[in-house]
Amino acid sequence: MKPGRTVALVLGCVCALAGFALLCAAVFLGWAYVEQNDNGHLASAAERFRSSANALVSERIDLLDDGEMPRGLSTENVGRVLLRVTSDEPDRPIFVGIGPDDAVDNYLAGVAHTQVTAVEFGPFRPSYREISGDRIPEPPSAQSFWSVAAAGAGTQEVRWDLQPGSWTVVVMNADGSPGISVDVQAGARWNFLGPLALGVLIGAVVLLGAGIALVVTGAIGLGSNGPPPHPVGTSGRVPPPGPPSAPHPARLSGDLDEPLSRWLWLIKWLLALPHFLVLFFLGAGFLVATLVAGVTILCTGRYPRGLFDFNVGVLRWLWRVQFYTYSALGTDRYPPFTLQRTDYPADFDVEYPEHLSRPLVLVKWWLLAIPHYLVLAILVGGWWFGNAATDDGTVSGPWVLGSLLSLLVLVAAIALLFTGRYPRPLFDLVIGINRWAYRVIVYAALLRDEYPPFRLDQGPQEPPQPILPRDQSRAGNQP
Template sequence: MKRPGAIVMLSVGIVLSLIGFALASAGAAAAWLGAAQRDGGYFTSRTERFTVPSFALVSPHLDAVGEGTPERLPFDVGTLRLRATAADPEKSIFIGIAPQEDVDRYLSGVHYTELEEVKFNPFRPAYRDISGLSSPAPASSQDIWVASASGQGLQELTWKVAPGTWTVVVMNTDAAQGVSADLQAGFRSELIRPAATGLLVAGGLALVVGLPLLVIGAVGLGRRGTPGAPPPVGVPGRGPAPARSESPAPGGSPPPSGSPPAPNWDQAQPVRLTGHVDAGLSRGLWLVKWLLAIPHFFVLFFLWFAFAVTTVVAWFAILFTGRYPQSLFHFNVGVLRWTWRVAFYAYAAGGTDKYPPFTLEQADYPATLDVQYPQRLSRGLVLVKSWLLLIPHWLVIGAVTGSATWAWRTQDGPAGVVTERGGGLSLLALLVLIALVILLFSGRYPRPLFAFIMGINRWSYRVVVYGALMRDEYPPFRLDQGPDEPDPAVPRDMDPRPAGHQGPPAGRPGRPDGGGDRG
């Protein structure tokens, strides 16, 4: 890629668009929260029971507004509402808010409990116990509270948030040891709606500038692509390139002047994905490939964001014109191609030690991917192909490439029954791991297993291509195993290659010894 202007526009567009989406999403959430405050309403937590054996339950230190803020603000930050009810109806409960320093002095030498965090799904409080030998005086006898309430039954206090560091204290009114109470917190603020408006405006401006830059940059980079450009001669393990047809695809137009001629695509096989194992594959390099590929992961995160945006643009273009914008098509194919090279290197096969190039274009690399550019696309299919029609495929691909999860239930003291969840490797990741462990100890990549892994990857990328609106041909429900796409000239039941064979099929040019494909 030698288009610095397009790269700069794409990079700036992606960054501005991400910022815009983040700000707009935050603004939309704030607007929803602001609308929920109608009639002076509060955002409230669930009422939960907190039980500690000490003299007092205190909250973490609350840094309201921020350090260095003037004591008096020209606007109302918000109002905090706290409600407390003693678990024993016969007991009285105290709840109060005071400056942190005053609370520390009041409870100095006293056994009390600090609430560190609370998890609500399921409810599970985390405490820190502070030991002490002294008994505290009743909290109501102290003059440190900025807001407090005490008595039997439901007790409620409201406090307008002010700058400073504050602590909430819950105790028995008589300062007896052992506190058990049902607590609820609520908050409201008049700043939420103005903040939502500001976030939405800022996010909108960032999107107005960023999205066009992103699309223009993608178009600039996509113009370098060629429709259906074949892999370059000399890809490891491939031998001489197959003969290419100079004639355009049916219904297509001649290739542009100076560009490589398009291959004679098989219309039933518009997606081509290949991968060839290195002849001298390192036994142990795969242990750190994921680390070496971090720069690629970083770049691909942004490229896939651009992929999503340009796919939405293509959706509208197909809906109204029946065509996928050619420059955006080649850009998105380039993102898929880059992703496949990194996947083949690092985690989806581990079949090469050659570091992936940082390019959207075809490269001299053991893993290649190409998609034939469609001259026309169905306007009606674009409405359902990305989600409804792909449901059967998503179920299969999800089962093969999705992580396994499981859950179990445990008893955890006063919090009651707690559900724990765990996860594991996907089937594809497990197969790759098994193959690489065999490589580690034997020095050979098991060829039948590699063929099966390639079939899973080939199926997955066909589904992604269809879901990204690039083709109208429905992906087949099959694993086309092996490093190369099956030869359309050879019927499947007549292919003389043994199962798991990694060389080129009969009738295809290539090295007779299958060089580069040995495990």
């Protein structure tokens, strides 16, 4: 991998991932802007607040001055707040208002009141701070300092445009008497959500475009000048070549590299972390390259050779790491950091197709591959942990679900721990399951048009093509 292409590939992956994150943020902001549909507000559910004092107040709310706001944005066009307050006694008049913090403090000086200090959701639970006092307050509606206020029986609603300064929300009985029990619904409208969503969307498109361009630039040419099909590694061992007419163009091999350590598998997840980090970026490049290749195949019927070699190299790298770790545990030899073929005990390769079907690009990766996805969900689905719950919500006990592959590898790990040997039939079955999975990946990634077979071709090497008897082969050549 040339340094320039490596840098382009990594930067492209970072830009593409950042663009995808911004795209998700733009979708969320757009959804929030559209959902401001409760009289133009995003509103919460009504929740019950109680106080035995004369007033129920919020903590001080500090809003920025216009000079502290971002350029082009002022407190006047940020948005507004909606408050709906309903007494649990429909005929009892109530008051709700928002006023300057210092004026509210002067009004409630010496008056018993309750301050809401925190609110927890799921389940809803407010926290209060009681402030003692024995003075009877004047009716709140008689005060002139409120920025916005409403009083009367039934549901009272106020809408307040955000303004700079320090503010306090106050809920009281209209006559100032003690004992408050109300349902409060809060809402807000943010005027900047629409422009912000548009700006984030533009940034996402720019980053995605730049990321795709960099990934394609970094991917094209990788592997085209690589070593011969079966290179000799530093150990001097030549990987066993696949048969010239293998039953499937995707060839996966894995030689059990004995002797194996009894305990090393316990920490392989830690040792493989550098590979996992690199494969994260390579996986993003794989997805982008596959998308570009799909469009190219749809237009020309050919898979760009540079992208093909890159994607096959990513799968080869992934297989080596999986063979080392918990998809096989077939070797203790640390995987190399390369897309190329080496003398590593695990190898993967795909024959380059000269022509691919254009219509199949649209359906084979999702519709036609569904039967294989269902089978692989059982074979290689992974581990799931949880707790079983009864109808009344109580936990009855833990449950564990695991794929067949993970279960087999776990058995192999236990066998290694206690006997120091990997059961050969178990290893052959593990390789067969991985071979099935990689054939499906090759098909879904548009690398080949041959439909994957529904069979477990077990063993370290690909099975040879069946040879017809001599009389049948002669008969096939007769007119």
